[in-house]
Amino acid sequence: MTAETPDISDIRADSVGDFRFPEQHKYDAGMGLSEKTVDYISGVKNDDPWVRDFRKHGLKTFLEKPMPTHWATKDLENIHFDQFRYYLSDGQKPKRSWDDVPDDIKRTFDRLGIPEQERKFLAGVEAQYDSEAAYSNVKKVVEEQGVIFLNSSEALQKHPEIFRKWFGKVIPTGDNKFSALNSAVFSGGSFIYIPPGVKVKHPLQAYFRINSEQFGQFERTLIIADEGAEVMYMEGCTAPKFETATLHSAVVELVAMKGAKIQYVTVQNWSSNVFNLVTKRGLAHEEAEIKWIDCNIGSRLTMKYPGVIMKGRKARGEVISIALANTGQHQDTGAKMVHAADETTSNIISKSISIGKGRATYRGLVHIPKHLKGCKNNTECDALLINSSSRTDTYPAINVRGNKHATQHEASVSQVSAEQIFYMQQRGLSEAEAMSLSVNGFINDLVREFPMEYSVELKRLIDLEMEGSVG
Amino acid sequence: MSVAAPTAESIVDQPLFAQPQLMPQANRLNGAPAWFQQRTAAAWDEFQSLPVPGNKDEHWRYSSAKKLAFETFQIAANPSEADKQEAIARSKGLTEYAAKLVFVNDCLASNTGILPVGPAGFQPVVSSDVPAGSPHNTQATGLCHNFICLPFEDALRTQGDVLEQYLMKRKAELGSAKFAALHLAHVRAGAVVLVPKNVVIEHPIEVFHWVTGENAVIFPHTLIVTGDHAQVTVVDHHGSLRDESCASIAVADFVAGPGSRITYISAQEMSLSSRALHISSTTVGRDASVKALQLHLGAAFSRNETVSDLIGEGARSEMLGVSLPFGEQCVDMRTLQNHIAPRTFSDLLYKNALYDKSKTVFAGLIQVEEGAHYTDAYQKCRNLLNSEEAEAASMPGLEINADQVKCSHGATSAPISEDELFYLKARGIPDNEARKLIATGFIEDTIAKLENQTLMVDLDHRIEAKFAAMI
Numbered sequence: 001m002t003a004e005t006p007d008i009s010d011i012r013a014d015s016v017g018d019f020r021f022p023e024q025h026k027y028d029a030g031m032g033l034s035e036k037t038v039d040y041i042s043g044v045k046n047d048d049p050w051v052r053d054f055r056k057h058g059l060k061t062f063l064e065k066p067m068p069t070h071w072a073t074k075d076l077e078n079i080h081f082d083q084f085r086y087y088l089s090d091g092q093k094p095k096r097s098w099d100d101v102p103d104d105i106k107r108t109f110d111r112l113g114i115p116e117q118e119r120k121f122l123a124g125v126e127a128q129y130d131s132e133a134a135y136s137n138v139k140k141v142v143e144e145q146g147v148i149f150l151n152s153s154e155a156l157q158k159h160p161e162i163f164r165k166w167f168g169k170v171i172p173t174g175d176n177k178f179s180a181l182n183s184a185v186f187s188g189g190s191f192i193y194i195p196p197g198v199k200v201k202h203p204l205q206a207y208f209r210i211n212s213e214q215f216g217q218f219e220r221t222l223i224i225a226d227e228g229a230e231v232m233y234m235e236g237c238t239a240p241k242f243e244t245a246t247l248h249s250a251v252v253e254l255v256a257m258k259g260a261k262i263q264y265v266t267v268q269n270w271s272s273n274v275f276n277l278v279t280k281r282g283l284a285h286e287e288a289e290i291k292w293i294d295c296n297i298g299s300r301l302t303m304k305y306p307g308v309i310m311k312g313r314k315a316r317g318e319v320i321s322i323a324l325a326n327t328g329q330h331q332d333t334g335a336k337m338v339h340a341a342d343e344t345t346s347n348i349i350s351k352s353i354s355i356g357k358g359r360a361t362y363r364g365l366v367h368i369p370k371h372l373k374g375c376k377n378n379t380e381c382d383a384l385l386i387n388s389s390s391r392t393d394t395y396p397a398i399n400v401r402g403n404k405h406a407t408q409h410e411a412s413v414s415q416v417s418a419e420q421i422f423y424m425q426q427r428g429l430s431e432a433e434a435m436s437l438s439v440n441g442f443i444n445d446l447v448r449e450f451p452m453e454y455s456v457e458l459k460r461l462i463d464l465e466m467e468g469s470v471g
Numbered sequence: 472m473s474v475a476a477p478t479a480e481s482i483v484d485q486p487l488f489a490q491p492q493l494m495p496q497a498n499r500l501n502g503a504p505a506w507f508q509q510r511t512a513a514a515w516d517e518f519q520s521l522p523v524p525g526n527k528d529e530h531w532r533y534s535s536a537k538k539l540a541f542e543t544f545q546i547a548a549n550p551s552e553a554d555k556q557e558a559i560a561r562s563k564g565l566t567e568y569a570a571k572l573v574f575v576n577d578c579l580a581s582n583t584g585i586l587p588v589g590p591a592g593f594q595p596v597v598s599s600d601v602p603a604g605s606p607h608n609t610q611a612t613g614l615c616h617n618f619i620c621l622p623f624e625d626a627l628r629t630q631g632d633v634l635e636q637y638l639m640k641r642k643a644e645l646g647s648a649k650f651a652a653l654h655l656a657h658v659r660a661g662a663v664v665l666v667p668k669n670v671v672i673e674h675p676i677e678v679f680h681w682v683t684g685e686n687a688v689i690f691p692h693t694l695i696v697t698g699d700h701a702q703v704t705v706v707d708h709h710g711s712l713r714d715e716s717c718a719s720i721a722v723a724d725f726v727a728g729p730g731s732r733i734t735y736i737s738a739q740e741m742s743l744s745s746r747a748l749h750i751s752s753t754t755v756g757r758d759a760s761v762k763a764l765q766l767h768l769g770a771a772f773s774r775n776e777t778v779s780d781l782i783g784e785g786a787r788s789e790m791l792g793v794s795l796p797f798g799e800q801c802v803d804m805r806t807l808q809n810h811i812a813p814r815t816f817s818d819l820l821y822k823n824a825l826y827d828k829s830k831t832v833f834a835g836l837i838q839v840e841e842g843a844h845y846t847d848a849y850q851k852c853r854n855l856l857n858s859e860e861a862e863a864a865s866m867p868g869l870e871i872n873a874d875q876v877k878c879s880h881g882a883t884s885a886p887i888s889e890d891e892l893f894y895l896k897a898r899g900i901p902d903n904e905a906r907k908l909i910a911t912g913f914i915e916d917t918i919a920k921l922e923n924q925t926l927m928v929d930l931d932h933r934i935e936a937k938f939a940a941m942i
Contacts, residue, residue: 070527370860388844388874396882399533399864403856403886412879413871 032082035059038184041087045153045187048160058173058183065177073330075301079275084247086185086218142200148193149204152220155191162193166224170253170283170309179279182218182251189219189250194229194260203232203265203451221252225260225288232263234451246274248299254282256290258312263291267454269298269461272328276302281336284344286312293449295322296331297461305363307336310344317346320449322458325358325390326465334363334396335379339405343374350381351443354390355465364396366407373404381411384442386435386466416442436466492545493518495656504631510638514655521649530646533832533864534803538772539746541650544718546657547576547687554683554712555580562679564706565929569674570620570662575681575712577660577689579622618703619665620676623692626663633665637696637726641752645776645805651750654690654722661692661721664705666731668698675704675734675926682719682741683712693723693751697731697759704734704923709749711742711769723751727759729783734762734921738933741769743798749775755815757783762921765821766930767794767802768937774803781808781815781843791917792821795910795934796829797941806835808850810843810873819850822917824910825861826941834866837880843873850880855887855913857906907938 030037038059042052067076142149148159155163173183194200225231248270256262262282270276276299282290292306308317319335337346352360362381383392394411416438424434440447440459447455495515500508524536550558558575573580619630626634643651662678680691693707709719719741727733739747747770753761767773779788794802808817823831833852854863865882887909895905914934918927 071529370862383869383871385871385874385876389841389872390874392869392871394869394880395866396868397532397864397866398882398884399862400854400856400884401862402859403861404859405856406885407883408885409865409867409882410879411867411869411881413869413876415875 028085028087031085033059033084033086033181033185037086041185041187044087046157047153048157050164051156054168054173055184055186058180058185061174062177062180062184065174065180067177072303073301073332075330076275079247087187142202142204145198145200146195147198147200148191150191152186152189152191152222155222159191159193162224163191163222166253166255167222168253170255170281171251171279175279178249178277179251182220182249182279186218186220186251188217189221190223190233191221192223192231192233194223194225194231196226196257197228198226199230200232203234205234217246217248217250219250221250222255223253223262223264224255225257225262227257228259229257230261232265232451234265234454235267246270248274248276248278250278250280252278252280254290256282256284256288258286259288260285261289261291263293264306265293265450265454266295267458267461268294268296268302271298272300272326274299276304278302278304280304280306282306282308282317284308284310284312284315284317286341287314288312289316289318291318291320292335293320294333295450295458296333297324297465298329299331300328301330301332303332305334305336305365307338307365308346309338309340310346311340313341313343315341315344317344319348319350320446321348321350322443322446323350323352323360324462324465325352325354325360327356327358330359330361332361332363334361334365336365337367337377338365339368339372339375339377342372344372345376347377348379348381349446351384351446352381352392353384353386353439353442353462354392355386357387357389357391359391359393361393362395362411364398364409366396366398366400366409368400368402368405368407370401372402375405377405377407379407379409382442383411383413384439385413385415386439432466436463439466490542490544493653496546499659503627504635506635507627507631507638511656511658514652518649518652518656521652523649524646528646530805530834532834532866534774534801536646538801538803539650539718539748539774541653541718543686544688545684545686547682547684547689547717550575550578550580550683554681558679558681558712561681561710561712562677562708564677564679564708565675565925567674567925568677569672570676571679572620572622572662572677573679573681574622574660574689574691576683576687577657577691579624579660582622617667617670618672618701619663621663623661623663624659626694630663630665633696634663634694637694637724639722639724641724641754641778641780643722643750643752643776645750645778645807647748647750647774647776650720650748651722654692654720654750657690658692658722660690661694662705664693664695664703666695666697666701666703668728669700670698671702672704675706677706677708679708679710680719680721681710681712682717683715684717685715686717687715688718688720691719691721693721693735695723695725695733695735696728697726697733698728700730701728702732704926706736706738706926709737709739709741709747709769711745714742714744716744716746716771717742718746719748721747721749723749725751725753725761725763727753727755727761727786729757729759731756731759732761733759734923734926736764736766736921736926736930737775738766738930739769739773740933741773743769743771743800745770747773749777751775751777753777753779753788755779755781755783755786755788757812758785759783760787760789762789762791764791764793764917764921764930765804766933767792767796768933771799772801772803774805776805778807779809779817780811781817782811784812784814786812786815788817789920790817790819790821791920792823793914793917793934794821794823794831795826795914795937796823796831797826799828801830801832803832804834808835808837808848810837810839810846810848813842813844813846813873815843816847817849820917820920821852822855822914823853823863824855824857824913825863826857828858828860830862830864832864832866833882834868835880836868836870837878839871839873839876839878841872844875846873846876846878848876848878852882853913854882854884855910856884857886857910911938
C-alpha cells in the first residue's frame with residue numbers, strides 16, 4: 001500500500017508491536033459483507049458444499065440478529081460492517097520449513113522479540129499472517145503421536161469425519177451476532193485433534209497478526225481432546241497500528257472428552273483501534289477439565305467471556321483472567337459457567353487494572369440448574385484503579401437452584417495505597433517503579449499460572465502499559 | 472393487554488396498554504393544589520405511554536413484569552365501616568408509638584398518637600422551624616412532639632409547598648418507571664412525616680396499609696423529610712384483609728437533612744396470591760445516616776426497588792433486606808447505592824432463606840460517580856437454600872469511577888452446613904427444629920443491624936408467624 005521496498009528503515013517503530021509492513025495480497029474479497037463476499041471466500045477456500053451452506057446460514061443469522069446494546073456498551077454502534085474487508089490472503093500454502101517463510105514475515109517475528117531459533121525450538125508452531133497460516137511446523141514427535149494440527153479449511157477438507165461432528169456444535173451459529181458473523185466469513189484458525197490417551201508435552205502455539213487496514217480477522221478454532229488426552233494451546237496476538245478501526249471476531253470451540261484436559265492460553269495485545277469480539281466456549285465431558293487462561297492488554301473494545309459447559313459428572317471448568325485497560329480502552333471480559341451435571345465444579349478468578357481513563361468490566365454468569373447435586377462455584381474478581389479517572393465495573397449473575405450446591409462470589413476494588421508507594425520510594429525506587437512493582441504484585445499469583453515464556457512477556461507488556469501513567 | 476390478541480394495526484392505532492379501569496377519577500382531585508393536579512395528569516399520560524418492561528430489560532432479568540399482572544388491577548373501592556373496624560383491630564404493632572395511621576383501600580380508618588392529645592385523637596404539632604401552613608402550630612406541647620405526621624390528603628392541603636418540593640422527585644430508574652407513574656396518578660394515602668431541625672422522635676411512627684377486594688390495588692405513599700440533626704423511625708405495614716389476590720404499588724421517599732437519622736422498615740405481609748411492589752429512594756445529606764429494611768414475607772410476587780443517593784460528605788446508608796419465601800413465592804430485589812459526594816459510606820445486607828419452589832432475584836449496583844473519592848461501599852447478598860427446587864439468582868454489581876475507593880461485594884448461595892446441623896442434633900435438637908433455628912439465626916443478624924430492641928422483637932414475631940405458617 002505504501003513503499004514497495006520493505007527496507008527496515010521504512011518500518012515505523014515507536015514501540016513494540018507498533019509498526020507495519022507493506023502489504024501484497026493475492027486474494028481480496030473487497031469491502032463490505034454480502035452473499036457475494038461469502039461465495040468469494042468459499043471459492044478461494046474451495047469449501048465443500050456443506051461448509052458453503054454453513055457460511056450462508058451464518059450470514060443470514062448475522063443479518064437477522066440485533067446488536068446486544070441493551071446490555072453491552074454503546075461503542076458497538078461505532079462498528080460499520082460495510083467498511084471492513086472480510087477476506088485477505090497472499091494465497092501461499094502453509095509452509096513446512098522455516099526457510100520457506102517470507103522474509104518480511106520473519107522480520108515481524110523479530111520485532112516481537114521472538115528469535116528464529118526459539119521459534120524453531122518450540123513445538124508445533126503455527127504462525128498466522130493475516131488469516132492464513134503462513135508458517136506451520138508441527139514437531140515430528142507430535143505428528144507421530146497422531147495429533148492433527150491444521151488450519152480450519154484444511155482440517156474440514158482432510159478430516160471431516162473428525163471435525164464435522166463438533167464444528168459449530170459448542171457455539172452454534174445463532175449464539176450471538178458475532179459468532180454468526182464468524183460462521184459466515186471464517187478463515188484461518190487452528191483445528192486440533194488429540195487422540196485418546198495422548199498427552200502433548202509441548203504447548204501448541206499460534207501467533208496471529210493482522211496487517212491490513214480495515215481488515216477484520218475471523219479465526220475459527222476447534223480443539224478436540226479425545227478420552228484421557230491432554231493438551232495446552234497458546235494463542236498470542238499483537239497487531240500493528242492502523243488509522244481506522246479493525247474488527248476481530250474469532251470463535252473458539254473446545255471439546256474435552258471423558259477425562260481429557262485442555263488448557264487454552266491467550267495473550268491479547270491488539271492495537272488500541274481493534275474491536276475484539278470473541279466467542280469462546282468449551283464442552284467438558286465426564287471428569288474432563290477445561291481451563292481458560294486469558295490475558296487482555298490491547299484493543300479498543302474487547303468483549304470476551306470464555307465459558308465452560310460442564311456436561312459430564314465431575315467435570316471442571318476454570319477461567320483465569322487478567323485485563324489491563326488503558327486510556328481509550330474498554331476491557332469487557334468475564335466468564336460463563338454452565339453446570340449441567342452432578343458434582344461439577346467451576347472456578348473463576350479475574351483481576352483487572354484500570355489506568356488513566358481506561359475502563360475494565362467483569363461480566364460473569366454462573367448457572368446451576370435444578371435436580372443436580374454437589375455443584376460448586378467460586379468466583380473472585382478484584383480490580384485495581386491506578387488513576388482518579390480510571391473506571392471499573394463488575395456485573396456478575398449467579399443463578400442457583402436446589403439445596404445441594406454451594407456458590408460464592410466476591411469482588412473488591414482497591415487502589416495502590418499511598419503508604420505502599422511511599423515505603424518503596426523510601427527504599428530508593430522511583431514512583432513509577434514502585435507503581436509497576438505494586439501492579440505486578442497484584443497479578444503475580446495469576447501470572448504464575450501462565451507458561452514461563454508467556455509470563456515473562458506479560459510482565460514486559462504490563463510494564464510498557466504502565467509507562468507514563470504515574471507522575 | 473386488556474384486549475385479546477391485538478392485531479398489528481391496533482397496536483399502532485391505540486395506546487398499547489390503555490386500561491380504562493385504571494383511569495384516575497376526576498373528582499378525587501377537587502381541592503388539590505394546581506401543581507398536584509398537573510403532575511398527576513402528566514403521570515397518567517406517562518403511565519400510558521411507557522412500555523411494559525420486556526424480557527430484555529436488564530432490570531427485569533431472571534424476573535418478569537408479567538408477574539405483577541397489572542392489567543388485572545382494579546382501583547380499590549372505598550371500604551365499608553366493618554372493614555375499617557376490622558383493619559383497626561388487626562393493626563397490631565408496637566405498644567409504644569409516636570403516631571399510628573391505619574388505611575384501608577387507601578382510605579384513612581384511624582389516626583392515633585399514644586401521647587396525650589385532644590379527644591379527637593392524635594394532633595400533630597409543629598415547631599416554628601417548620602414551614603408555616605399547618606393548622607396545629609398553636610398546640611405545641613413539647614419538643615419531642617414537634618413534628619408533622621399527616622395522612623397524605625391532609626398534607627396535600629396543609630403542607631402543599633413541602634410536598635411540591637419533594638413529592639416523587641427521584642425518578643424510578645430500576646425498572647418500574649411505568650408503575651411509579653401509575654402510583655403518582657392515583658396517590659392519596661400514606662404518611663407524610665416532616666421532622667424539623669433538632670427534633671428527636673423517640674418512638675416509631677407506624678403506618679398500616681390494608682387492602683381488600685379481588686385484584687384491588689392500593690398506592691401507599693411515604694414521605695419522610697428531616698431537618699438538621701432530627702431523628703425519626705417509621706414502620707410501614709402492607710397487608711391483605713382477606714385471602715384475596717390483591718396488589719400494592721408503594722412509593723417511599725426519604726430526604727435526610729444534614730446530621731439527621733432516619734430508620735425505615737417496610738414489612739410486607741400480604742396474602743400469598745398478591746403482588747407487591749415497593750419503590751423507594753433515599754437522599755442522604757451531609758453526615759446524615761439512614762437505615763432501611765425491606766421485609767418480604769407475603770405475596771406471590773414481591774419486588775422492591777431501592778435507591779440510596781449519598782449527596783453529602785459523611786453520609787451513611789445501610790440497606791437491609793430479609794425474605795423468607797416458601798411455596799411458589801418469588802421475591803425480586805433491585806438496589807442502587809449511588810455515591811455522589813466524597814467520603815460517603817454505604818452497606819447493603821440482603822438475606823434470603825428459601826423453601827419449596829420459591830425463587831429470589833437480587834440485583835444490586837454500587838455506583839461511585841466521578842469525584843466521589845474515598846467512598847466506602849459494601850454489598851452482600853446471602854441465600855440459604857432449603858429445598859431442592861428453590862432458586863436464587865444474584866447479580867451484585869460495581870461501577871467505580873473515582874479514586875481512593877474501598878468497595879466490595881459478595882454473593883453466596885448454599886444449603887445449611889451439615890456440620891452446624893450435626894452440632895445441634897448431637898445436643899438432642901430434632902432435625903426440623905435445628906433447621907429452623909439455623910435459618911432464624913441466619914436472618915437475625917440483618918434485623919439486629921437495626922439496633923433497636925422493640926423493632927427487633929416486633930419483626931421477630933412476624934418472622935416467627937411466617938415460620939409457623941410454613942408447617
